[in-house]
Each structure stands twice: as C-alpha cells, then as structure tokens.
Amino acid sequence: MQITDISAVELSRKIKAGEIKVLDAAKAVLEKIDALEGQINSFVTLDREALLKKAEELQIKIDKGECNGPLAGVPIAIKDNICTQGMLTTCSSKILHNFIPEFSAQAVIDLEKAGALIIGKTNMDEFAMGSTTETSAYKVTKNPWNTDHVPGGSSGGSAAAVAAGECFAALGSDTGGSIRQPASFCGVVGMKPTYGTISRYGLIAYGSSLDQIGPITKNVEDCATMLELISTYDEKDSTSMDRVAHGYATDFTSALVEDVKGFRIGIPKDYIGEGVDPQVRDSILKAAKALEEKGAIVEEFELGLVEYAVPAYYVIASAEASSNLSRFDGIKYGYRTEDYSGLHNMYKKTRSEGFGPEVKRRIMLGSFVLSSGFYDAYYLKALKTKALIKQAFTDSFKKYDMILGPTAPTTAPRIGESLQDPIKMYLSDIFTISVNLAGLPAISVPCGLDEKGLPIGVQMIADSFEEKKLIQAAYTYEKIRGSFPTIQKGE
C-alpha cells in the first residue's frame, strides 16, 4: 500500500496522528506525477519547490496544533479556471497564458484554511468549454484508465489527477456536467452542489447562472468532507446562498450513514432509453437494484423535456460566455497580439489569436443569439425552457427523494473522436446539463467498468439543498459496491 492509495480524509488523520509527515505526502504525490504525467498530462501548472516548502511550513503548524482541519496536510489540485493568488491561472487558454491572480477564489481560501496543500493547476477544456479536455490550448489530458481515451471534461485534468493518485482530491467546476462527467469517465467521485452553495468569487466565469465549483475525490467521504469545508456563505458573491440562515444544512459529513431504507428513487425512462450504451444501462440498473435491496423504493418514470435541455443550455451558456469573455481584450492582463494598428485591430487580433476554435464558436453563437432581433427568439425562449425544466424536476421531487441515472450515455470516447462533431460532443452532456439549468445538486459515483475496462458512473440528483440525501445514498451505494478497482500504473 502506497501513501497515494489512501483517501484524503484518512491521510489527514494519519498526518495529524503523526504517522505520516506532510512532506512525505507531498513527495509521494510528486513521485506519482513524475511517473505518470508524461502519459496523462493532468497538470498545467506545478510548482515543486513551493510545494515542498509549503509542506514543511504546514507540518510545523500541525505539530503546534495550529492546524487540525479535516484536510490538514492533504495535497489538493485546483482546476485552472479557479484563481490562486500568486499562481498562474490560465483557464488553459492562450489568452491568459501569463495571468497571475492577485487573489484566491473563496473556495481555495476555505481549503487552505482547513490545512489543504495546494499543489498546482489542472488542465481543462479552454474556459471550460468542452467535454473532453481536448480544447485546452496547452495539452491533451489522457484518461488514466486507458490513455487512448479522453478523461472527459471540462474538469478532465482534475478527474485524471485524482484517478491517477497525482493528488488526493481536486476542485473542479461544473457548468453543464464538467465535474460529474469526467469523474464518471475516470472512475472517481464528483459532485456539483446546489447553485449558490459554493462562492463563485474567483471562479473565472463561463456561464455565470450555471457555474458551480465542486469536489472531485476518491470516495464519498472525501467528497462530503471537502464540500462541507467550501460551502461557506460569501458576501462577495451576490448569488451565494446563506444556507445556514435559510435552514439548509451544510453538515454534509453527518450524512455519511449507511441507510437508504424508504428512499424513493426515480429513474427517468429517457435516461436509460435509446442512445445509452447497453453496458452503461446495465451497470446503472445494477446500482439501482443494489439500493433497492437495501430498502430503497425504485421505479421508472417520465421526467419529460429531457431533449430540450441541451439546446436551451447552449443558448444560455453561450450568451453569458460571450459577455463574460469580452473582458479578455489584451488591455488589463493576459495575451496581447504583437502587431496591430489601432484599438479595434488590437482587440480583434488579440482575441482571434488568444482564443481557440471552440471558444470562438461559442462566443460567436452567444453574440448572435443576443443580437438585435434575435433576443426573444433564442435567449428568452431558452430562459422559458429553463423554467419548464425546473418545474419538471420540482414535480418529480414531490414523488422521489432522488433521481438516478447514468452520468453520461457512454464511457470515455477515444481521443479525437468527439471533436469532429460538436453536436455529438454536446449530446454527451445530455444527462448532466438539465441539473445545471435547474440549479440542483448531483453526484457521480463509479459503479462499474465496461468491457474495455473504462469506468461507468451513476448519477444521483436531488432537489435543491438536499445534498445530504445524495451523500447518504451515494455513501450507502459505495459500501454495497465495495472498493472500486484502482488503476495499476506507474508502480
């Protein structure tokens, strides 16, 4: 057993008990990185010197009893669209190739307060636009289970790093499934909480009304622990929800209970129908069955509107992105084109050279749907569709505690396969996207491997602010499932 095989919470427990030194944990992670990065490419930024120095400083604090948080001493990776003070934050884009934030995201601050050791920034689809981590301006991250396949995206670097043992846990961000889908493809746990639960301050916006930061971890306990630490109300984010004041729990670790007796679980028929890989379907139904055997009540039902989520999402996310990304203009930070004549030429050249094709495609689409004469037909229509989708979920949660289905219709596709057909790539997010539109919490838990040995994830969705139900069900399922196969690489 290596240090990197244990969970984040267990590692911290051992560190606090003096059984493992922070420096040893840091070195173990660096060894893994040395062994695997060449094949996987999870990281875009890594500062070894600083990491070792921070590890020693942290050890002193832990020894003095000044730092005893649940993640004290645990090496954690951060997705590259989450600001880290003094550390490059590029959104894996050329346009921010040299950007060093002057502040850290609130979620990062919360983790550091709990004693986490930030080790570096993980690769992602450029500006989180993509589902495969292939649109990064820097490198293509590979799936640690099979490097011919993608890790999923856009938080593919974070998911791959956790799966490969290059860190003990990571932060990702989820706008349309960007935490859950790569977690599913990489055989790790990923969770997007209710919109407003984690401050977006310091998360470089893609679709502001949909974006949420969330944990990517080895197991459900780590996930609940990490989520609990970062679910703090933040006055700097107007959309941050003061959950405690509103009576919505944040004591997620108290839901780590093995019990689903009486849990009403609904499986939308559309989530296991046509277009879903039979192996994925079987694996999901097996997971449902396991919960049923533990006392849950499982039934299939019509959720409705499933096929409208993706088009509504692309209108809303692209529109918001076109505006959010207009600040990248070569004036205040980041890339500026070398030769230009005059202001507008500088804008155009900077942005055309600085953004990759997928980002440009979405900015163009977003600008178009907001432009004069089209706003009502596209943007308003999409916002109305969103209201209908939200309503469909609200109705479902009158009957069910939880909705269960696959996180993605297939396992990880081969590298290069999705990029040729954008709509096909967009459709891979069909089960995750509606959750963002409705602001709901959802978790992806590994539930099996397909015949190629690629992981399958089961997605559980709950009503707003009901994360504890998800954690309890996911934890129970994980116990039934038993330990998930680990990747045997770089040994």
Next chain:
Amino acid sequence: MAKQYETVIGLEVHVELATKTKIFCGCSTEFGGAPNTHTCPVCTGMPGSLPVLNKQVLEYAMAVGLATNCSISRYSKFDRKNYFYPDNPQNYQISQLYLPICRDGYIEIETLSGSKKVRIHEIHMEEDAGKLIHDEWEDCTLVDYNRSGVPLIEIVSEPDMRTAEEVTAYLEKLRLIIQYLGASDCKLQEGSMRADVNLSVREIGAAEFGTRTEMKNLNSFKAITRAIEGERERQIELIEEGKTVTQETRRWDDNKEYSYSMRSKEDAQDYRYFPDPDLVPIMISEEWIEGIRQNQPELRTEKMKRYREEYDIPEYDIDIITGTKKMADLFEETTKICGLPKKVSNWLMVETLRLLKEKDMDADQITFSSRNLAKLIELTEKKVINSSVAKEVFELIFTEDIDPEQYIEEKGLKTVSDEGELRKVVQEIVEGNPQSVEDYRNGKEKAIGFLIGQTMKAMKGKANPEIITSMLKEML
C-alpha cells in the same frame, strides 16, 4: 415664406451619486487621486471578480425618483450592456434596461413663457466608466479606472422640450432637486452631472417627430445651449437641401461649435442587453418606499415656506438663497451660529453675489465656511471692526476662508475705541487744519467731512466714524 421649424428635445442626464464607495465594490469614489489608486479586482474587471450592489445607490435613486414624481418599481433588475471600449474594463456596462428602478415621473419647469411639465420616462442605475488620457508624447492612450464603477443614475426625459431655455430650466430644476436631496453635488464642470441631448426638428404643426440625433460631450449650460442651436441649424439645413437626417450619435465640439458623427465601422450599436446573472433582482416593499419618502430632506418649496415663517428676510432674498443648495446651507448654518438672519442674508445677497459675479463663479463653487462668516458678522455687530474693514476681510474669507478674528488681531485692524487715544489724534487734526476748522465754524458743514477723513486716515481706518464725528463736533 420660409418654413417654420420646431425643435424637439429629450435629455438623458447622467448624475454621479454622492456615495462614499463605488456601486459594486468598496473602492472610494473620491475625486482626484493618482491614476488607478481607487481600484480593485471588481472595478478593473479582473477575472473571477463579482459585483455586489451598494445599498446607498439604490436609496439615492429611489429618493430622486420620489422627488421627481416617478413610480418606484417594486421589482427591478440589472442588465449588461455589451460594447468594447477601453474605459470599460469588463467590456460591458452594468446598467438597467428592462426593469429600471423608477418610471413615469415629471418635473415642473418655469420659463419666461410660463410653467411646463417635462415628463421623465425612467431613471436607472448604472456604473460610470474610467478615464482615457491621451498621451502627449506618444501615440497612445492611458486608462485610469478610478472613475470606473462610480455610481450613476441616468434620468431619461420624454421629448418634451422645445427650446434651449427649457432645457436649461429643466437641468437647473433637476440639479436643484438632486442637490437638495444630497444625492449628488451635480457639478457640470467636474462631470458629476452630464447631459446627452436627443434632438430632432419638424415643421411646426407636423404630427410625427423627425429623425433624432444624440449629442454627447456637453459639460456646461453654455455648451448645451450652443449645441442645441448648432444641431438645429444643421438638421434644418439638411432638410431644406432635401437630404435626410441620419439617426446617430454625434460628438459636440464646443470650440468649433459643430457636432461630428461618432459612427464608425467598428461600432454596431447593438448592445446585446441581457439580465446580469451576477446580480440578483431588487424587491422594494411599500414600507421601504414610505421610509425613503419620510426621510426625504426638505425640498425648495418647503424651504421657501419655512424661511418666510422663520426669518424676516425679503422674498427676493429667499428666492435667491434657496436657489442653490449651497447658499441655503450657508445661510442656515451661519444663522444658526450668529442668530442674525437679516445680516447673514445681506452678506450673501450683496458681497457674496458681487464676488461670484466678479470671479465668474457659480454658488456651488463657494468654499468659505459658515463659521468664519458668522464670526465676521459678530465682529461687526460688536463694533470690533467697522464696515469697510469688514468688507475687506470678507474678500479674504471668500477666497481663502481665513479666520477673521485671528486675521484682524494679527493685522491690528480692530477699531480703536479707546477715547483717550482717539481724542489725542482728533486734537492733532484740529490743530493741523486751521483752515477747515475756520470754514466749519463759519457754517460750512461740509468741512467736517474732510476732518473726519483726515482722522480716519491717521487711524488707518480702524476708528469708529460716529465717535470721531461727535468728538469733532464737541471740540469745535
């Protein structure tokens, strides 16, 4: 006969609110300051930063709305206005389009042709832009974001004005209301009040409006008046030549007295407004509106009424003094200290107005304190100084806000009322001017004037002329 034209004018007035901090961040709004020293990640559009609304901005906007007879929206939202320009760090301005905070108001204006209602279409909140400084040595522009995110309200009128005179009256009235509310100092010259003029012309009697243009860059009442005249003529000329007016934004160049089209291939003027997902809606309760209404400070009409009741000063004075918030504040504060409303009014109406005119200043630009004016009045009342010395000292109060007590002490300007010393001087003057004494005694009453003057001169103006007169009469 030549055709007769009517000018149709609507205004968009931007007013910088008097908050301590910016609309969406905790940076100071203080004017001046070295470039970019009042900035933070929010007001410079740093990636990952987010806006949070300053509550005071909303309350000022509501106060202005109530004072201009608007209805306050119970549900209001912010929208993004998207356009690229370096003074705008996010390349979108947070403003309000779909659900502005105030709607459907009006104010009443007086002009020589009588009183008139000018309707207000809406008032919305938005953020100001940074400042662009064109470098003198290098072919570049420098951007200072100190003003970026300073709160503005934009007051959009209906096209109800027809002349420059009405426009000026509307702006003066608006300025007065807002100043009285304390929501802004409304200084045109410093840019805390700015007007964009939407103007079209049509033949008198025509039912439809002509095509309008929008003129920007107007920062004084004079410029506004000239711009209206200039643009009116330009549009009439076009029409007379059988050409059409293009709907566009134009920049008024006050030196050349001509407006220039700001149209370029790169401005599509398609702002792609949509609700800002980073800010939540505003819900305003009836109680909140009532609370603002109750706390509304006294406006001009009420103030005039109170002055009539409380102070025995002429109606003309009341009109002038309440005509600017600055004067009214000065009057009330000074009166409170010295308790002499008539004297205070006098100093404001005579000497203050004279100096303002002489220096071509607005009342808003007054910098002296009520404390020093009150002291001056007290010194005069106690006859510590005489009125001519007082006038001299006031000029220094006006320009430098000196402490009159300290000043006359230092310069030795106190009226000499020591009778012994004065008698000695008067004695010398009588002895030194036998001819005048002779003339007076022979019935030439005027001769005493010369003797008084000589005495005052010897006393360097510091004597009480009444005492000198009675002493002289007694001696002669």
Next chain:
Amino acid sequence: MSELINDEVIEYVGILAKLELSEEEKEQAKKDMNRMLDYIDKLNELDVTGVEPMSHVFPVTNVFREDIITNADSRDRILANAPAQKEGCFKVPRTVE
C-alpha cells in the same frame, strides 16, 4: 439546413464579438452556427406561452453591501498583469484620431 448565418452575419457578429476569422474559419463558423441553430430550433416545439423567463434559478433578492470603504490603494497589484502600462495607467492604442 438553416441559412440564417451568411457572410454578412459572420462579419457583423465578428464586429460585435471582436473576432476576426480567417476565410477558412468563416466557412466553418457558418456551417457550425447554422447547424447549432437548427438544433436550437428544437425549442420551438415547446409551448412556452405564459411561462416567465427564468434568469435566476432561485428567488433570491436584495443582496447589498453597505456604503463603507473597504479597499485601499492596490495599484501595483492591479497593474501587475498589464501587457503595457505607463505612469500608473493601462496603456492602449490611441482611442481618438
């Protein structure tokens, strides 16, 4: 396939979004955007009459800050990432001729 996106629209959207595409990219963008719009047109199947557009997913309102200065001068940090600066300002190409 939708024909909404033609050369003119690509040109126009390029001005709005400050993006300048190569000829090749333009052709690709036209194809992609038309395909996407076709796909998005699926939303027209839905009857949304009487449905309120939902921009915020939760009915949270009235989030304010007090009018208190919290930020001190941090100019050096604000300017630290600027591609070009001069005299404490961000430096850009001349904005007026």
